[in-house]
Amino acid sequence: MESRSNRVGGRWNDMSCEEKSxxxxxxxxxxSKLPSNxxxxxxxxxxLNKINHLLSVQRTLLQEKELELLFTQLSL
Structure with missing residues (x-):
């Protein structure tokens, strides 16, 4: 059985940069609708800001892995 993180990570890998953004x-x-404190x-x-930053720059392999890990942990 496939884990949730693998399914989410796979979905992330299948998305275009525009879809990810x-x-x-x-x-x-x-x-932004949640209490600011x-x-x-x-x-x-x-x-989310870190992900946005990584999406907007040319990434190294390490940054690409970090981006994938961040997205997977968000469980969107």
């Missing part, structure tokens, strides 16, 4: 933007909008929201927003 759209998913992240939608999640940022959702998180929420530790969860603050952390999630930092992770």
């Amino acid at each position: 759209n998913v992240i933007q939608e999640e940022i909008k959702r998180i 929420s530790v969860y929201a603050i952390h999630r927003h930092k992770v």
Whole structure:
């Protein structure tokens, strides 16, 4: 049986850069609706910003792995 992280990671790998960016933007909008002092929201927003940054630059193999790991951990 395939683990959830493998399914999410596989879905992430199948997406175009534009689709990835759209998913992240939608999640940022959702998180923005949470209380601004929420530790969860603050952390999630930092992770989403890191993903956005990695999506916007030419990545090394290590950064590509980090991006995949960050997305998988978000469980979007």
